[in-house]
Amino acid sequence: MMHSFARPADRIGAAGRGPQEAANAHVIQRRRIGDLIRVPCQLTDKQIEWICNYQREHELRFGEAAVELGLARREDVLWALSQQFNYPYAIDEKQINPELVIATQPFSDEAEAFRELRSQLLMGAMAPDQPRRALAFVSADVGDGKTYLATNMAAAFSQLGGSTLFLDADMRTPRSQDVFGITLNRSGLTAILSGRTEEGMIQRSSQLPSLYVLPVGAIPPNPLELIQRPAFSQLIQEMTAKFDYVIVDTPASTHGADARAIAAICGAALVVGRRGRTRMKSMESLISSLARGPAKLAGVVMNEH
Numbered sequence: 001m002m003h004s005f006a007r008p009a010d011r012i013g014a015a016g017r018g019p020q021e022a023a024n025a026h027v028i029q030r031r032r033i034g035d036l037i038r039v040p041c042q043l044t045d046k047q048i049e050w051i052c053n054y055q056r057e058h059e060l061r062f063g064e065a066a067v068e069l070g071l072a073r074r075e076d077v078l079w080a081l082s083q084q085f086n087y088p089y090a091i092d093e094k095q096i097n098p099e100l101v102i103a104t105q106p107f108s109d110e111a112e113a114f115r116e117l118r119s120q121l122l123m124g125a126m127a128p129d130q131p132r133r134a135l136a137f138v139s140a141d142v143g144d145g146k147t148y149l150a151t152n153m154a155a156a157f158s159q160l161g162g163s164t165l166f167l168d169a170d171m172r173t174p175r176s177q178d179v180f181g182i183t184l185n186r187s188g189l190t191a192i193l194s195g196r197t198e199e200g201m202i203q204r205s206s207q208l209p210s211l212y213v214l215p216v217g218a219i220p221p222n223p224l225e226l227i228q229r230p231a232f233s234q235l236i237q238e239m240t241a242k243f244d245y246v247i248v249d250t251p252a253s254t255h256g257a258d259a260r261a262i263a264a265i266c267g268a269a270l271v272v273g274r275r276g277r278t279r280m281k282s283m284e285s286l287i288s289s290l291a292r293g294p295a296k297l298a299g300v301v302m303n304e305h
Contacts, residue, residue: 033062036080041072078107096207097179099148102155103208110305114156117301121153125268125298126245133267134167134236134246135298138259138290140282142252144274145303147175154247158211162244165202167214169232169262171223172251174216180205188217192235193226212243223251227261236265253286263295271300278302 034048043051043066055065063077096103101110122128126135137150147170154166168176169189176182180203187201205211220226239246248266250259263269269290273283283300290297 033077033080037063037066037072037076041066041076043071047071096181099179100151100155102152102159106159111156114152118153118156118160121270121298125270125296131267132240133296134240134248134265136169136248136250136259136263136266136269136295137272138250138253138263138269138286139272139274140253140278140286142173142254144252144272144278145305146252146272147179147249148305149270149272149301149303150247150249151176151179154245155208155211157245157247158205158208160244161210163210163212163242164245164247165212165214165239165243167239167246167248168216169227169258170249170251171216171220171226172255172258174219174249176213176249177215180213180215182213182215188215189235190217190220190226193229193231194220195231214239224256224258224261227258227265232262233265236267253282259286260289260293263290264293266295268296268298270298272303273300274303274305 034051037043038048051062051065051069051071054060054069055062058065058068060068063072063080066072067074067077098104101108102114105111121135124130125133135153137146137153139146151166154164158164166176166180167189168174170176171190182203191197192201201217202212202214205213226232236246236248246266248262250262253259271283271287271290287297287300
């Protein structure tokens with residue numbers, strides 16, 4: 001990787017942490033790493049004492065000492081540290097798609113690249129002093145890795161602690177349901193844009209508690225018309241007011257004007273290309289068309305995934 005329709009959010013259900021959840025997180029943060037490792041590793045008091053003595057003798061951290069003594073795995077220590085510093089990631093990797101590397105491999109080089117991109121966005125289009133915008137991920141062609149980038153960036157923003165919404169607006173070839181393990185049904189974005197709202201359309205990630213997902217729902221025959229209705233603009237305004245970060249997936253530009261229309265309403269766009277696949281002429285055409293619109297161009301990323 002290189003460089004009017006009554007408040008849908010209210011009907012869909014409130015997002016964000018409640019006071020009790022925040023209090024619980026604060027309690028977890030104060031716990032010592034030894035207490036956090038003890039239960040999953042089934043450590044006795046004598047083993048804890050053994051680790052502490054070894055830690056002092058060899059001037060190691062508690063987790064390092066536990067690993068060297070064979071009483072804990074590196075994965076156990078990383079999980080304990082994530083709990084201690086309130087840094088959520090997928091504990092049970094079987095419940096989440098391996099494509100979501102920021103959650104399944106949070107300490108990998110790939111995850112670090114997403115954090116670097118997040119930092120650049122927070123200093124640019126999504127900086128605190130900038131107008132509140134949703135960030136649309138756009139690409140020239142199918143297979144450029146746009147959804148891979150968008151889903152991982154949504155997870156990366158959720159790890160900052162603020163509430164993050166991943167909104168799947170790719171009503172041509174949606175893939176977010178596969179990445180997040182969501183059943184594709186009629187409850188989703190298309191239902192909202194068609195004037196139907198139900199409870200539970202926005203789904204909360206079980207593995208990343210600050211991440212929420214609004215899937216496409218039923219695939220419509222008229223996606224561009226739905227996007228250009230006032231309801232979509234109203235929804236984006238509602239979501240950017242309700243969530244700290246809003247990440248929006250879009251159809252590839254080869255499908256038509258959907259992505260450009262979505263980006264214009266979101267207010268910011270990140271262009272995604274794929275090394276060895278995306279044609280420069282297609283990329284230049286997409287960037288040029290976005291530059292003529294109202295969306296702020298947040299940058300261009302070349303995906304190597």
